[in-house]
Amino acid sequence: LRHLFLGAEGTLGIITAAVLKLFPRPRSVETAFVGLSSPHGALALFNLANERAGGTVTGFELIPRIGLEFAVKHAPGCRDPLSGPHPWYVLIELSSQTWEGLRRTIEEILAAGVEQGLVRDATIAASLDHAKAFWLLRHHIAGTQKYEGGSIKHDVSVPVAAVPDFIVEASAKVEAMIAGCRPCPFGHLGDGNVHFNISQPLSGDRSQFLARWDEVNAAVFAIVERYGGSISAEHGIGVMKRELLARVKDPVALALMRSLKRELDPNGILNPGKVL
């Protein structure tokens, strides 16, 4: 039942016991912050990293320039790790239980990325504090958007190979809908999970912008659907996306979800009102 319960948000049952599989703490972690030209370059670098260090790639976070600017501007202690500006960034983390060789591996990946014209600039964390600073920057992207006015958010996923096209297409779409709006798509490239957030135009009205939430959602979700993606990647359905789910989900799948819900919770007492 494990996968059935993932994302069910407590509507199918209550977890009363769990077995944990423990893994040793990695002995070696290397973290790099990389400047790139495009999300397509980021995907090519992701494939390169997997080819050379598959299994050790424990983080591959895509960040747009605007996301870095938000964090640097509004979050105390955040600074740009690279000397010049770049349109896109990735934060790469490699971890391994073996205690050497990772530094050389990440250097080789970045060198190959430079040779292939993917990497514009890069820095490898020289200390744990240095690595923490990269992650701090990444973590502050979502939170600092609020200082830039209203933002319309999407937590979507598409196949990993489709992430760059999705970002380009969805950004063009929302920019055409709302002149001056500022897309800030970031997230877990290796999982195909994009937080497609859009900040309001610089001098626009907040409530006027937010009033277009549903319309923008619909436009973005239409693109997600075309790529065979999901409108809810890691943040669940809950109440907010419950009605949306009914619109995007295949009727057969939805009927099956309903019948499983009925079977496992005939009295409808488990987290009522959520998901379905």
Add this chain to the structure above:
Amino acid sequence: LRHLFLGAEGTLGIITAAVLKLFPRPRSVETAFVGLSSPHGALALFNLANERAGGTVTGFELIPRIGLEFAVKHAPGCRDPLSGPHPWYVLIELSSQTWEGLRRTIEEILAAGVEQGLVRDATIAASLDHAKAFWLLRHHIAGTQKYEGGSIKHDVSVPVAAVPDFIVEASAKVEAMIAGCRPCPFGHLGDGNVHFNISQPLSGDRSQFLARWDEVNAAVFAIVERYGGSISAEHGIGVMKRELLARVKDPVALALMRSLKRELDPNGILNPGKVL
């Protein structure tokens, strides 16, 4: 539905499409054949390997001396990779996308195993053919049992940490039940999956031995249950274990399985007669 369908043997639905996630072929593989004193030593070595090379341990097969003898005696081309006899063996395989360092890692694991008194002898494959010969030996254990008369088989799993105790206890139990029977427990230690097979006594009667199948099953399954294991690890329930399942499975779990089956296959047309 992915996990729900695993092990359902086509009784819940038909797979009409699948998405494959591809991984690059490992660039570096190291294979070792190791002689040990006991299954407890094998578990300690498994933990040591995971601690030093977690994520690269792609094979960890436990083999008893009798299993090696069966293969060497009856399978053409099988030979003992070590010069002297040992009570137990493991076949270790490490694989990595990074293209160096693995040889040193496996050497360090084995050296630590020797220092800790776990490893009696070991050999690392010097070529692909050499590694293939190790695996050939492993693959011939099950097949060559037939040349040793009847065998009573179990495909069970217990928590990884309980495998050694299970093997010792179950072997003692069946040896007490049938004097001279020859337990040959082997399998995937890292998954907790033991093929607990028992060959008949050397000079005994085949049909007399096999007549005790159900009785031996019941005794072994009782020990499996005590360790919180499963009577069907990787070979499924099918028809053969259908009645057994009803006996060992929690009634609530069984009722849930039945209701999911009814819901997904109301007319009972999907692989009828299997599992439930």
